[in-house]
Amino acid sequence: MTLQRRTFLKQMASSSALLVPGMFPYHLFESGEVTKLTLLHTNDVHSRVEPFPDDGGRNAGRGGAAKRAQLISQIRQEEKHVILLDSGDIFQGTPYFNFFGGEIEFKLMSEMQYDVATMGNHDFDAGIEGFVKQLPHANFPFVVSNYDVNDSGLYGHVLPYVIKQYEDVKVGVFGIGIELEGLVPDKMCQGVVYNDPIAVSQNMANRLRNDYNCDYVICLSHLGYSYREDRMSDVILAANTSNIDLILGGHTHTFLEQVQIKKNKLQKPVFINQAGWGGMMVGRLDIYFENNKKTKCQTCKNLFVE
């Protein structure tokens, strides 16, 4: 170990700071021991193609695809590895959807180079047929793991998971949808069978981690952050599973000021984030991976939970 690194570790030890930018030993990138992945994500954009109208309302001027694209493009210029994800409810909420059926939403996301998305309940608002019809405008895949789509029109159009590789870092992404009954009329989601998010997530996470050797496992969820009543949510999913590193949520339109860190069922940390709705927020997580022996990590911070 070089002296420089020792000094750094000493500094680290005296610092209890978590998630504070600008503390990372950037020289380790050059040696190839550390890989940085910049993760950007949205949810519940709800056809907000343009910024919220200037009508004196509290959201006036916020959001808009053109501003989001500019922001993402800036980050792409600064960072080597960027993954861009969406947690569903891309459709519905402005006349752009009612008139064009989701075409412009998918085109814009393709232009921004989204990597993977999952489906929200409103993505069924034009029926399965309506969704599938727009898929040629999306150059990114949809992951849907807990809907059994074998007997539905979605068959062959969505994937259970996607694996992305950034240098030596393998990232697995799967998707968990909300229970459709009561939210989506039967005829709009005909043949889609909802399966238990906990069982499916555990299965997916185990497969991605153990069979496909993913270093980082992301669940794109449209369950909702948490509820007062006893209802499946990201917080419940996090506590009852293992092998998931990060849950990127949606549905509850929750503006989280900061990513939340919870314990999973093995008392290990799970991160949960959600970026409001309407394209008014983009979540950003910069994840640093150190390639080292299983029991050794020089730069690891104690990413633990209260």
Add this chain to the structure above:
Amino acid sequence: MNRTHLFLLTITLASCKTVQHVADVENVNIRVDSAYVSMGSIDQMILPYKAELEEEMDVVIGEVEEELIKGKLNSSMGNFFSDLLHEEGSTMTEGDIAFAINNYGGLRIPSIAKGPVTKSKIFELMPFDNTMVVLHLSGQKVEELCNRIAEYGGWPVSYSLHMNIEGEKATNITIHGEPLDSQKTYHVVTTDYIANGGDKCSFLKSEERENTGVFIREVFISGILRISESGQTLVHNPSVRITKL
């Protein structure tokens, strides 16, 4: 290679194998506010869609006589759109309509200004593709529905329904001036959202119904056009439907 060698080799490989540790995570959730500039190429992509939309949406469909304001009880907006739903429902179905209801949360904007009203305003009022449903309800189910309305503190209802709210219960319910009859079947116009059990109306889920498949938004637009075409302005009937005791 014998079994022991293979075993040793496996051990050696395993001990040399490295993993990717998640060393650190930095986070900032960025608010996309007016400080960010727009990407010109994206604006260009949107432009043709926007132009087509504006052409469709900026059409004036009627003239509002007096500002329509949303409220739980007998509001000008609630009365106007519930009466419109009632009227349009009668033209689209057989049998007499008992009354029409919108759930309070279903009307998505707080007011519609006096003056010309465009198609786009009705889209803002009803952005979701909810459809019109006619429920065939027993007197007892109507009472349950009225109790739900009372519990909420009032919903927009059409002119033919009258009730009081006492505590969280509906009392003195009359329909077209007649007291509620438990033996009668009532035809109630509402949205598929409510008929499917939304907004705590799960007691309606398995009731007999007729799905018109027509968007509520289209019902409103065609109703307003019909009024305008007859040379009239859009005037709400201010009659009191629900009285909170």
